[in-house]
Amino acid sequence: MTVTIADYGTFPSAFEAPQEHLPDFAALFDGEARYIVQTPPVRNDYKKASGSSDGAKTYDTTAT
């Protein structure tokens, strides 16, 4: 079967992105948030120093 433009007529819904469902946390916090651009160390942060306590650090452990 050949699909033609006429079969759709309107914008094909398969390509429409769904509305992203996001929670509203505004009531949880006091005042309005201040937004920043994270520095390289922050945006590539990890909880521990270097070393390999859990392989490539991609596994969930109880280390704190």
Add this chain to the structure above:
Amino acid sequence: MWQWDGGSYTTLDGRGRVTPYPHPMVEQCAATDGARTVLIVRERVLGRPATPAAVVPVHAGDLDRIIAEAYRWPVDHLLIEFTPRRPLRIRAGAVRATPLFLAHREGILHGSWDMADLRSFAGDIAPQEATRLLIYRPRYSTGTPFTGIHRLTERATATFGGDLVITYPDPIEHAEPHGLATTETDVGDGATSGGADVLAAFTTGIDIALDARPIEPTATVCHLTGGLDSGSIGTRMARRWPGQVDTATLIVIGPGREQQIRRRAQMRERVPFGSRDLCLDTRDRLLFGPGCGRVRGEPLSPYDEPLYELFTELNAQIAALGAHTLVTGLGGDEMVAVGSAESARAALDKAQNFDLPWLGPRARAAIEYGDIGIAPPAMAGGITLLAAETVAPPLLRAGLWPVHPFAHRALIELGDQLPFHWRELKQLQRRHLATFGLSHDACNPAERESFAELVEASLLINGLPLVHRILREGSPLIEAGLIDPDGLAATVAELGGISYREDVHSKLLEVIALDQAARAFLP
């Protein structure tokens, strides 16, 4: 012109081919206005049937809207845009469930989630990324340890036609931590009243993350490692889908072993997980043994985990249960990361010593340039993205699709704003677990449950012979000036006489993995 042949999009002349990963969580669609063609491969979303793959003819104006809609797709996606007589463009989504590595030769662009597929394009060692790996200071970027192979990072656009240029997007802005609206009252044992809203928000965030994709509970296994992150996600899944979600883990060795077994048993006893629990015991399963693909010279990506072999085995067991999706706790650390400015302990933990005796002159010189050319801030942290892209290939080879709820925007934005005392020592996850009636021991493990002991034993027994081989036979890393053989030899000699130091000696893992990858990838 592009057409769908049932498994791939192909051009009529046979020169173009795009093959989506076939999986129930993935769909593909395409549209053309007769000149331009757009191919989209994306994760499916909840509540929609899978989209037909056939190339749909549309008006030219609609094609622009299709591209705009593709940019808004809330889960992982890839958009490929072909225009006659113009360079092609590939754009990745903001959520990366899988990596995409790119390489080109003779006017043809090649891409794969499996770096080994691009082995023939590796030209030489790229010192900047290789150094990041050797000192274990990972940075999310388009670089790989090999020239000629590139990573398409989140929201980045690859433009190819004659040459390949990858362009980073604008940075994502993140909220800073700030106070809660309600006043919390200390009610003892570290708990506070008034904190219920935070826990409710956490639960809401997990649910939204889980509901972003059409998860089939009976075809889904969750990691339940004993860790607070996978525990937080797994327990919520079990509460939502009682008796349906099976669990899997590797069992550690060392002081945390008995505690891990005990705590997991309690979680599974008190929370309605599925009946099946896969536990792969790492005792007597040292890394770099004779069954290790790296040792056998297989082209394993240098990003593959040291525990690659064990995870591959566990993944096969998960798939054998009939599952096609794996949910992890990956990203939980980053969600509640504590900054150095917030905590002296965090600052101490993050203090890094790059003065490794085996680093060669080129690596030492490259250290200070490690942040040059890295990706801008994304919604998920760089480590979360790298980790997600690292764990994906072994899962995909087993037919498993990875889902990482902590990488979802709902949880990231919550974690960004939480005040310090909710993030310190993962209080969020600990208190969340306590709501399931778990014991203090289950929510607050005294021992570290970690692979540190497995890594130590593996390095001392199987790793040192591999290092000796590097010293005896040479290595591309030595030739590239990244490893100093004298320093490496001194370290090996030290290890025979002094105690193993986890913070220093565990980084020998990186030397071994990168050496093995360089031998396998480079011409």
